[in-house]
Amino acid sequence: VMDGHLVVGTSGGVDPAKFAVMDLKDLSSYTVVPTDGNTVKSFAADEDRIYFASETGVNAYSKADKTISPLEFDGPDLGEIWGVDHVDGKLAVVSGYGFVAEIDVSDKTSVVTDLHDAGAVAGPQAGMGIAAGRGYVYLGGNGAISRRSLRTGEVVNLQAPGEAKDAEVIEGCLYTGQYNAQGIWRYDPAERQQPRQAAHFPSEQNRPLDTSWDPDNELLLVGVQSDTEGGGALWTYSPKTGKSASYVNPIDDFQLVRAVVNRDGVAYLGGDNASKEGPRATVVAVDPVTGKEKWRVDPQQSAGVAALAVQGRNLYGLTTAGKLFVIDVKTRKVVHTADVGSVSKGFAAMVVNRGVVYGVSDTTLFRFHPKTFAVTTVVAGINGSWYSGPHVNVHRGRLYTLRDHNLVEVDDRPSH
Structure with missing residues (x-):
């Protein structure tokens, strides 16, 4: 008033x-x-x-x-x-x-x-998206993206409005999915400038959740949630041409796109549902160039997808209830299910390193056997301080994630 x-x-x-x-x-x-x-x-x-x-x-x-x-x-x-x-x-x-x-x-x-110079108490933020490439590791935060040099250890805090929910390094440049309704942002360390917006999308598609680089189509893929309208979207962005596209509700009108991965030019989307009712955990294969659906599988899970990873012909899915399912993308059949709640419940992330799928939860860094899908703990009690779900990324054969508020590098060489 x-x-x-x-x-x-x-x-x-x-x-x-x-x-x-x-x-x-x-x-x-x-x-x-x-x-x-x-x-x-x-x-x-x-x-x-x-x-x-x-x-x-x-x-x-x-x-x-x-x-x-x-x-x-x-x-x-x-x-x-x-x-x-x-x-x-x-x-x-x-x-x-x-x-x-x-x-x-x-x-x-x-x-x-x-405010810090004026005497305000400052401390580390909880982390968000993480990306690594060309000698740097980036960690997203609120209003900031931390850049660490793997050569010198120097840390530089970059400015970007909102929250960098997830990110990829593509040919040395960082691309982020920015909440709230900030679209995709870009940062090139060679330009010595702050990050800037690269692509804008409809404001109702406001919460990017997961990113994936598609080398076959040369597209950045982003899975998105709509907080206001329900459902979600798949964003695509071409770093080469600067063109972008948004495919709204590629799973259905209820499921947001919690996870996105790709293989051989096909994008795989994992669904979650913010409401207590309706479908969830549906996996949809999409042509990211046209947005057209190729096929879908309902793995019959009671909880939504937390993360996806694809290795060979196997598409791994983790749910927020701590269940693992594996889909053979050739036969489009679920070939394995397991309870992995001992290492993962709630939000999670997965990545492929040296032919092995790794996952991280709020508590544990773990991996799956590429043939039996048995789970092995890599780091117990990693307990990363994440704001909106854990993340893990890989660069030159090493894994990067958080232990508490600290960025950690993990060199794991399973004997498979």
Whole structure:
């Protein structure tokens, strides 16, 4: 409530977010203005304007003209904005990058205060997506992506708004799936610049969950959940051409795409269901170039897919209930099932290294025998500090994941 008016902001689903102002003395008198963003939040006002935050920055609503325009100022990218206030002609904007920007709205200048430098207590974030390649390991976080040099050990924190849920290194460049509704972001260490958005997708497809590089079609594949609409999507992106595509609900109207892997130009999608009712754990083979379904298998699981991996003709699937199923992609039949709840329950991730499928859960790093599918613990009690499910990646035959808040490198050589 501001100066006798109710100010309302929405979060966008299929449509962009909206900004509204209602006169509390006359409820029939109100203005609704669409925005270019997905979220309208954090209000502040002066005599002439009402300010609000979105993922595009700070915007200003003119009380006289009833129009919205971006707030222009000389200063840094604000990233995800967590708070806005106004006093004496200046806006105080709290950035998810860990600083406060004091913006003079008349002079269009700013003064930035780093919260850590100012004495705020800082600690390690829980990790998100992990990727490795060309001598670097990247770990996603909130508002930041940590880059570690495997040669020197140097750690550099990069800025990217939102959360890097998963990532791949493709020809030396990092590509991430960014929550919330941030699409795909790209970072090239040779350019010496911060990450930037490479592809934008409909805002309702807001939560990327899993990434996979398809070398046959030269496409980055991203499995996505829609928080607002239900279901999900498969995103594809070509680093060579910059073209992208989004295939909505490739499994069904209820299942999000929890996991995506590929082999020989075919993408395999694993379904999960955020609701308590409806189908789950369906596996669908898709042509990622056209988005057309090739076949599907229902492995008859009570819980959704947590992770997929493909090795040879075997497609491995882990469920959030700690069940393993293996599908022969040639015969399209389930050839093996097992209870692996001793090493994995809840969210998980899998990767192939040296012809062997490895998995990681919140507690354990483990591997599967390539013929018998028997599970062997590699590191017990790894207990990675993950924010939205564990991850594991591989580079030059070595595995990378988290133990507590620490990045670890594991060299495992099973005698198969």
